[in-house]
Amino acid sequence: MDPLILIEQLNYTYPDGKVALQDISLNVNRGEKVAIVGANGAGKSTLLLHINGVLRGKGTIRVDGLECNTSNLGLIRAKVGVVFQNPDDQLFSITVYDDIAYGPRYQGLSREEIDQRVNKALRAVQMDAFGDRNPYRLSGGEKKRIAIATVLSMDPDILVFDEPTAGLDPRARRELIQLLQTLPQTLMIATHDLDLVELLTERMIIMNNGRIVADGPARLLLKEEELLLEHGLK
């Protein structure tokens, strides 16, 4: 069976000349939960932004068999839901409902279907009663949940998270991890929160200076103190 995400020989250099990704190759199978860890500037976020074609480097990327090119971008983005680090970037409507409905509305779904999708997404993040609220006025943890709901409403196969627990208080963080555990989708999470990796993902990829330096079972890699120290994770 083909992997859900296939990345081969991916290289990316920022317009200012900074090399961000070098020779990245990896496969992710359906249902896998993968953590991408690394110190700041290791290239985690840059890699994630390639999966839905926001950034376009040199190399091959295939999502569910679809080549990542201009004509497939819309379809690929419907399969890959990206939850950005700062929920404020993702929430720009006056009500939570409108924000969650953005994806389905853009897809041109019917009013009933949009309504169903929004309510289902709100239930999935346990925020049923928040539809009429202004996202701007919510707490950090609540905003994060709504940001997740905004991508769940597109019914994606893959969920991509950039630093999901950054800036959350301990309770909001714990609740978020519990929520992530309930999600059935394939998960790719960029983080340096090793507790989250231990609780949530079975596979861990370590990045440093734009390269993959380790890829294996999280429970084994997490025990390699020296490796973690060397790559700025401890």
Add this chain to the structure above:
Amino acid sequence: MLEIYQSIQSPIHQLHARVKIVFTLFFILAVNLLPQHAWIGFFLFFLLIISILVLSKLRLKTVLKRSLLAIPFLLSAIPLIFWGPEPVMHCNIGGLIHIPISIAGAERCLSIMIKAWISILAAILLTGTTDSHALFSGFRQLKVPAILIAIVELMWRYLYVMVDEVTRLIRARNSRSTVVNHGHHAGGSVFWRARVTGNMAGSLFLRSIERSERVYAAMLSRGYNGEPVIQLNGDLTRYDRRFLFLSMFILLLFLFAGIITGR
């Protein structure tokens, strides 16, 4: 993307910021004092600014691209062609559409376009050869009110932050602007998209206000009193003075030439 200054070694880069500011202001003033039909004058000023641009070693492609900034001014002059004074030529298209074209209006429009474009080139020369720190310091030495400089300086500093924020917002929206293979028309109506864009602008505005308050609090806590602590540029050198006198002389000469030869 926003960086306008190009760090190169050139006779123009070496000049003191004050000299370049004064030259630019007088240049723009002189160009705009030329009468409408002073074609020779326009040509002389164009020649002058192009010569200095060549001396400054700025990349011509970048300069021309930046000069597109003049387009709004150019567009605003176009109505003069149709609503200018007599004599008016009448153009008929297929006997149905009747368009009046004023010769004097067209000349006036062309004059405005040339003046706008040459003025923009002078401004590009100034900002391309002077880094922002030296530029603000030059304005301070020329006794421009401190509050005006502080506003522009902070705006310049936070423009970059703002562009980053806008990039992230648009990136997040694009990630959710998706297509499904159900034969639905994707993209939504123009009205709905306009509303979403409006909401994004509103959200950016709110966040900017909050951020500015945080930044201001941080500035106050470090003793900010409305005047940033800066080091002023040094004094004018002999080279600066020579350039200033020579350039003022040429500007006056060209202005007279333009006024005499123009109608």
